[in-house]
Amino acid sequence: MEKGKVVYKLEDDISTDIIYPGRFMATVLPTETPQFAFFDDSEFNQKLTQGQIPPGSFIVAGDNFGCGSSREQAASCIKGYEITVIARHFARIFLQNSINVGLRMIICPDIEADEGDELEIRDNKVWNLTSGESFAINPLPEARQAIIDAGGLIPFARQLLIERGI
Amino acid sequence: MAMTYVQKLLAKACGQATVEAGDILELPVHLAMSHENAALVINQFNEIFKGTGREPRVWDPESIAIIFDHRVPPESSKTATNHKKTREFVATQGITKFHDVRGDVGGICHQILPENGYVRPGQVLVGTDSHTTTHGALGAFAFGIGATEMAAVWALGSIMNIEVPGTIKVVVNGKFPEGVYAKDLILNVIGLLSAEGANFKVIEFHGEAISNLPTSGRLVLCNMAVEAGATAGVVPPDEETVRYLRNEAGVEDDLDLFSPDADATYDQVVEIDAGKLDPQIACPHTVDNIESIGGVEGKRINQIVVGSCTSGRLDDLEIVAKILKGKQVADGTRMLVFPASWRIYTQAMEAGYLADLIKAGAVVCNPGCGPCLGIHQGALGDGEVALATTNRNFKGRMGNPGADVFLCSPAVAAASALTGVITDPREVN
Numbered sequence: 050m051e052k053g054k055v056v057y058k059l060e061d062d063i064s065t066d067i068i069y070p071g072r073f074m075a076t077v078l079p080t081e082t083p084q085f086a087f088f089d090d091s092e093f094n095q096k097l098t099q100g101q102i103p104p105g106s107f108i109v110a111g112d113n114f115g116c117g118s119s120r121e122q123a124a125s126c127i128k129g130y131e132i133t134v135i136a137r138h139f140a141r142i143f144l145q146n147s148i149n150v151g152l153r154m155i156i157c158p159d160i161e162a163d164e165g166d167e168l169e170i171r172d173n174k175v176w177n178l179t180s181g182e183s184f185a186i187n188p189l190p191e192a193r194q195a196i197i198d199a200g201g202l203i204p205f206a207r208q209l210l211i212e213r214g215i
Numbered sequence: 216m217a218m219t220y221v222q223k224l225l226a227k228a229c230g231q232a233t234v235e236a237g238d239i240l241e242l243p244v245h246l247a248m249s250h251e252n253a254a255l256v257i258n259q260f261n262e263i264f265k266g267t268g269r270e271p272r273v274w275d276p277e278s279i280a281i282i283f284d285h286r287v288p289p290e291s292s293k294t295a296t297n298h299k300k301t302r303e304f305v306a307t308q309g310i311t312k313f314h315d316v317r318g319d320v321g322g323i324c325h326q327i328l329p330e331n332g333y334v335r336p337g338q339v340l341v342g343t344d345s346h347t348t349t350h351g352a353l354g355a356f357a358f359g360i361g362a363t364e365m366a367a368v369w370a371l372g373s374i375m376n377i378e379v380p381g382t383i384k385v386v387v388n389g390k391f392p393e394g395v396y397a398k399d400l401i402l403n404v405i406g407l408l409s410a411e412g413a414n415f416k417v418i419e420f421h422g423e424a425i426s427n428l429p430t431s432g433r434l435v436l437c438n439m440a441v442e443a444g445a446t447a448g449v450v451p452p453d454e455e456t457v458r459y460l461r462n463e464a465g466v467e468d469d470l471d472l473f474s475p476d477a478d479a480t481y482d483q484v485v486e487i488d489a490g491k492l493d494p495q496i497a498c499p500h501t502v503d504n505i506e507s508i509g510g511v512e513g514k515r516i517n518q519i520v521v522g523s524c525t526s527g528r529l530d531d532l533e534i535v536a537k538i539l540k541g542k543q544v545a546d547g548t549r550m551l552v553f554p555a556s557w558r559i560y561t562q563a564m565e566a567g568y569l570a571d572l573i574k575a576g577a578v579v580c581n582p583g584c585g586p587c588l589g590i591h592q593g594a595l596g597d598g599e600v601a602l603a604t605t606n607r608n609f610k611g612r613m614g615n616p617g618a619d620v621f622l623c624s625p626a627v628a629a630a631s632a633l634t635g636v637i638t639d640p641r642e643v644n
């Protein structure tokens with residue numbers, strides 16, 4: 050059972066330049082990237098950095114979330130706040146990066162929610178408790194399920210390394 | 216089972232007779248490329264080995280390429296320190312394909328790999344850069360991955376759990392008219408497919424216009440395939456591929472050349488008549504926001520940018536130099552040129568192109584990503600407008616979310632530099 054509020058509502062085609070601007074790319078460590086999340090929206094960035102966004106909150110976006118660059122900082126910076134991203138669709142590299150670093154994503158092609166709405170994830174659906182509607186969740190890529198189950202690619206790869214005696 | 220080009224490639228790479236879209240594979244990697252973000256890859260790589268009792272060792276130091284290009288020479292002490300750590304890692308691990316900040320071997324990764332003969336048809340090539348799709352121009356299955364994924368490749372030598380993608384076939388018939396180039400074609404394709412129209416798919420290019428296109432133009436097409444969301448772009452190898460590899464990239468060993476099956480199944484087929492194309496412009500703030508040049512002609516431009524891994528090759532510089540030679544960049548417009556590699560820079564210098572550009576008022580920057588990212592060179596002022604031959608115009612690209620970026624071919628950039636407004640190159644002589 051997972052409940053939380055929508056803290057940020059975004060449109061289609063949110064690029065990695067918006068999530069994590071290129072000028073902060075010299076900062077790479079997952080422990081340091083969260084400070085620059087959505088930096089060019091100073092209002093939301095301040096809410097994040099000043100601790101006003103509780104873990105378990107939701108970002109809701111449209112199609113093609115995370116398009117553009119392969120920079121993994123875009124996934125690790127959101128992961129740092131333990132926010133879940135719900136989007137109608139994700140861009141491929143972002144989706145892969147998120148699985149690899151353990152950022153929680155939900156593919157929900159019909160999602161309707163506004164900032165401030167209360168959401169609950171239950172029975173493979175997103176329930177918008179504010180509007181009373183519910184929306185089906187699409188599964189994450191089956192190929193990657195083992196990596197998700199392992200808690201990310203680092204523990205998954207470590208396990209393989211040991212098994213294969215590399 | 217009939218297969219597309221990439222399906223055949225994947226079957227060979229995995230030692231299977233056939234693969235189908237949707238199959239899940241562990242895919243052996245032939246070449247693994249990183250740039251500045253190697254600093255993060257190294258961190259994640261060391262994490263993988265933690266607690267295993269083993270010393271971190273890459274699976275094959277000769278199959279890893281590291282090229283410094285995104286912020287060269289370093290714009291900050293942070294980048295310089297990342298470079299330093301990466302250099303130390305390269306030395307410790309014995310990585311052979313390393314391109315440091317140097318005039319003899321440096322440049323942008325997506326030019327360095329082809330021009331040094333690192334890319335071959337049939338290869339599985341991954342890079343921690345979304346424009347790794349570029350290398351499909353030489354018949355590799357080349358795609359972008361994140362840093363943690365790369366760390367696992369460095370450790371294990373393969374991409375774990377990847378799904379065989381479906382393919383979109385783009386057939387380009389006819390001949391390009393005067394003043395219209397590969398860049399206009401790919402902008403047109405992205406407009407048709409949309410920014411996510413090829414998400415999780417491969418775009419395979421075919422047709423008369425592609426057969427006649429030199430590798431430099433094919434690199435442009437595959438470079439920007441990712442702007443339609445594609446996993447990879449690919450041109451099945453042909454005589455031109457062999458010519459480029461032998462004559463320009465110095466490759467001497469045997470090549471594995473094959474074609475897709477004629478009756479392969481495609482998810483979608485798009486036919487385009489190259490002869491009907493106009494110069495195309497991508498308008499702010501998405502690459503699929505495409506207009507024919509007639510729709511945006513006359514738009515005032517503050518900064519023209521020519522270069523990048525997309526359109527910073529010798530033939531691009533030649534086109535631009537020929538338009539600008541003996542003329543001046545318009546007052547109130549600044550023009551930045553950054554060749555894709557130092558080899559190209561040197562060739563352009565010897566051909567006299569750089570002198571023509573400089574005398575016309577252009578600023579020639581060192582090869583590297585420079586203004587494309589706007590981190591330490593060529594950032595835009597508030598409310599300014601740039602016209603660039605690069606590949607992305609997202610809000611905040613070129614360093615300022617309050618500026619607009621339009622994308623175009625080198626010919627449009629050069630014609631517009633003369634007038635200071637977006638100008639059709641067919642109207643300039």
Ligand code: SF4
Nearest residue numbers: 346523524584587588
């Ligand atoms: S030139 Fe631009 S698009 Fe190409 S690799 Fe560099 S930053 Fe990326």
